[in-house]
Amino acid sequence: MSSSKYILITIVLCGVTTLLSRVIPFVLLKKFSLPPKLVEFFSFVPIVIMAALWFSNLIIARPGHLPEFNWQYVLASLPTFVAAVISKSLLVIVILGMISLAVLRLI
Amino acid sequence: MDGYLTKKSAFKEALPTIFGYIGISIAFGIIGKASGFSIIEVSLMSLIIYAGSVQLTTLNMLVAGSPIVSIVLAAFLVNSRVILMSTTVAGYLKQENLKRNILIGTFLTDESFALGMNKINYTNGKLNFTWFNTVNIISYLTWQAGTLLGAILGGFITDPKKLGLDFAIVAMFIGLLYLQVLGDKNLNKVLQIIVVLISFALTYLLTIVLPANLVVIVVTLIGCSLGMVLKHVFF
Incomplete structure (x- = not known):
């Protein structure tokens, strides 16, 4: 198989996979209702996923050992969090986050 | 954020996330080009796959020459958290017809999901097709524009890290998490903070034993279950 065909x-195929993961729940839920227990489970999904995505970016996996911290990201998270508390605006948060990291890398 | 589910408020509310998308998609474009892919191949990844984490994984594995089956399996695992998000969003769009539901699902992302979850705190738990679809379209177009721009810039910028571009997505998760906890009127704040801390701990511990691709999905399953237990026992 040629390289460009392989790519x-x-x-x-990866596109079909992501599409199906996104669409199938919508199709199924048109026919069935979620039990209340599951609704309650899903009420926790946003905070747990965001927390996990954030934190997983702060650590570097070393299989079988304790993960290392990505200290630049950890430190840049602090002013970013303060920006969140003060501004409550995603735009300000993202821009300040990027500036924080860029400045940290200069030091 | 307001209580209206119109195109106008969707546009206004999606604007800040554009900067998140731009940062990540430009970074992806640059990385893709730097990894030896053509501008067309890099753009096709964004057009067809449209999931940052999956695209980065796919890129890495393509460079390594991994078998197609394992790349697709990795794509599924990396993206499996989207199944939870779709399921959550679908619950709010049952009043819309199937075609509209499929459209919303097709273009659902981490960010439009999080934006939607923040939005329901202002609309008494309601979402509709118009609002969500507008957010999705803006996000998709931004993602494509950013990728193309990045792929073109890729020939010139040697170090996107210098600009802090790689932190845009992390900053976005921090902001979305904070705004979610702040805006959620149904779950007790102390409970939410405890669940967030538990999620941190789980992420750290599971990173020791699980491949990185599986950590977020397993943390989500365990974290939400523990949240439910805590809610019933203590709150």
């Missing part, structure tokens, strides 16, 4: 097939 193209992979991209299309």
Whole structure:
């Protein structure tokens, strides 16, 4: 198989995979209702996912050992969090976050 | 953020996330180009896959020459958290027809999900097609524009890290988490903070034993279950 064909097939199959993960729950839930227990479970999904995505970015996996911290990211998270508390605006938070890290890297 | 589910408020509320998307998609474009892919291949990844974490994984594995089956499996695992998000959002759009539901699902992302979850705190738990679709379209177009721009810039910028571009997505997660905890009127604040701390701890511990791709999804399953238990026992 040529290299560009390999790349193209992979991209299309990965696209189908992400599409199905996104769409199937919508199709199924049109027919069925979620039990109340599951609704309650899902009420925790946003905070748990965001917390996990944030924290997983702060650590560097070393399989079988304790993860290392990415100290630049940890430190840059502090002013970013303060920006969140003060501004409550995503735009300000993202820009300040990027500036924080860029400045940290200069030091 | 306001209580209206119109195109106008969707546009206004999606604007800040554009900067998150731009940062990440430009970074992706630059990385893709720097990894030896053509501008067309890099753009196709964004057009067809449209999931930052999956695209980065796919990129890495393509460079390594991994078998297609394992790349697709990795894509599924990396993206599996989207199943939870779709399921959550679908619960709010049952009043819309199937075609509209499929459209919303097709373009759902971490950020439009989080924005939607913040939005329901202002709309008495309501979402509709118009609002969500507008957010999704803006996000998709921004993602494509950013990727293309990044792929073109990729020939010139040697170090995107210098600009702090790689932190845009982390900053976005921090902001979205904070705004979510602040805006959620249904769950007790102390409970939410405890659940967030538990999620941190779980992420740290599970990173020791699980491949990075699985950590977020397993943390989500355990974290939400523990949240439910805590809510019933203490709150």
